[in-house]
Amino acid sequence: METTPQTRAAFSIKPADRMTVLPTQFFANLVRKANEQITLGHDVINLGQGNPDRPTPPHIVQSLQESAADPAYHRYPPFSGFAFLKEAIAYRYKEDYGVTLDPETEVAILFGGKTGLVEISQCLLNPGDVCLVPDPGYPDYWSGVALAGAEMAFMPLREENRFLPDYSELSETDLKRAKLMFVNYPNNPTAVAAPASFYEETIAFAEKHGIVVASDFAYGAIGFDGQKPVSFLQQPGAKEVGIEFYTLSKTYNMAGWRVGFALGNREIVRLINLMQDHYYCSLFGGIQAAAATALTGPQDCVDELRRVYESRRNALFGALARIGWNARPSEGSFFSWLPVPKGHTSSSLADLLLQETKVVVAPGIGFGMNGEGYVRLGLLSTEARLEEAVERIGKLNLFG
Numbered sequence: 001m002e003t004t005p006q007t008r009a010a011f012s013i014k015p016a017d018r019m020t021v022l023p024t025q026f027f028a029n030l031v032r033k034a035n036e037q038i039t040l041g042h043d044v045i046n047l048g049q050g051n052p053d054r055p056t057p058p059h060i061v062q063s064l065q066e067s068a069a070d071p072a073y074h075r076y077p078p079f080s081g082f083a084f085l086k087e088a089i090a091y092r093y094k095e096d097y098g099v100t101l102d103p104e105t106e107v108a109i110l111f112g113g114k115t116g117l118v119e120i121s122q123c124l125l126n127p128g129d130v131c132l133v134p135d136p137g138y139p140d141y142w143s144g145v146a147l148a149g150a151e152m153a154f155m156p157l158r159e160e161n162r163f164l165p166d167y168s169e170l171s172e173t174d175l176k177r178a179k180l181m182f183v184n185y186p187n188n189p190t191a192v193a194a195p196a197s198f199y200e201e202t203i204a205f206a207e208k209h210g211i212v213v214a215s216d217f218a219y220g221a222i223g224f225d226g227q228k229p230v231s232f233l234q235q236p237g238a239k240e241v242g243i244e245f246y247t248l249s250k251t252y253n254m255a256g257w258r259v260g261f262a263l264g265n266r267e268i269v270r271l272i273n274l275m276q277d278h279y280y281c282s283l284f285g286g287i288q289a290a291a292a293t294a295l296t297g298p299q300d301c302v303d304e305l306r307r308v309y310e311s312r313r314n315a316l317f318g319a320l321a322r323i324g325w326n327a328r329p330s331e332g333s334f335f336s337w338l339p340v341p342k343g344h345t346s347s348s349l350a351d352l353l354l355q356e357t358k359v360v361v362a363p364g365i366g367f368g369m370n371g372e373g374y375v376r377l378g379l380l381s382t383e384a385r386l387e388e389a390v391e392r393i394g395k396l397n398l399f400g
């Protein structure tokens with residue numbers, strides 16, 4: 001007898017346990033609410049997300065156009081990527097930071113920094129292990145830890161401590177189980193940069209407790225007021241204890257291209273490459289060629305981008321001062337981190353601003369408990385739009 005849909009037993013898909021422990025995507029809700037307002041026809045100024053608004057420089061696009069036509073790149077690329085791209089990032093680190101990297105053993109090519117941030121937890125953590133994560137911090141760190149079945153211990157980033165972690169606050173119990181830690185400067189979301197002394201302290205702390213350091217340097221190219229952000233790898237001993245994640249997403253406006261790197265410790269590079277051998281077969285070769293062009297070609301586009309963000313930062317903070325919203329000016333990254341006025345939580349302020357002014361900001365609570373009391377605004381609109389957003393907010397008279 002033929003089985004009809006009516007006679008078949010109900011079939012249900014049961015997800016693996018690891019799917020049920022994934023953290024909820026707080027910001028998906030924010031995007032939904034903003035889109036509702038756009039659908040209603042409102043002129044929404046979206047400062048809530050971190051998506052670079054400017055195009056990739058033309059010489060990099062041209063490099064992809066040419067390499068896309070090259071049949072050499074139509075075949076499978078080598079498993080861990082082309083040697084020329086690893087050499088290109090090693091060249092850039094030497095030029096920019098004076099750091100020497102062996103392209104074959106100290107560089108792993110990633111599908112964007114995000115992939116590496118998730119993979120490293122899976123490479124290093126077992127259930128029962130602890131990972132130290134900044135709070136507030138970039139939520140992707142949580143994802144990898146959850147997928148590894150490990151636990152997180154939060155490192156509070158407080159304004160009175162310049163949003164740097166205070167390692168003396170961490171409990172002995174957490175330190176005994178901790179195997180990995182994330183640090184991220186210039187910081188998302190607080191927009192502060194870290195001095196070289198912070199990395200020295202971090203390396204000493206990591207050595208003492210046997211904790212691997214993952215330095216997320218996604219905003220490494222974006223430092224303001226003449227302050228060039230410091231790389232973790234510039235500090236003696238860094239390669240022994242950790243790895244730095246770098247990405248082309250922000251430096252060259254290449255967020256959609258998905259090119260990132262894990263740099264430093266050989267064993268971690270080996271583990272990431274090994275894991276990736278099981279997942280992927282590296283990036284499209286044409287993209288690797290264009291990424292190498294970005295890294296080895298003229299860098300004035302990077303200087304120009306930094307100037308654009310700095311000038312937007314100045315316009316934003318000028319406008320904020322005019323409406324009495326006092327905050328620490330951003331030192332780097334393309335964000336600003338602003339305290340919420342009395343009587344509001346970060347979510348109630350974000351909701352109010354969206355409803356009444358059609359300006360989208362990211363509530364700090366989405367980045368962790370210690371993000372409460374702040375909202376994050378991106379510098380990813382023109383100066384005129386940033387000023388308009390603040391003028392609209394000023395009309396609510398929230399700042400007495």
Ligand SMILES: Cc1ncc(COP(=O)(O)O)c(C=O)c1O
Binds near residue numbers: 188218255
């Ligand atoms: C702090 C931080 N790290 C890493 C990333 C990952 O960037 P990508 O995956 O585009 O390289 C981002 C992107 O927004 C970020 O803000």
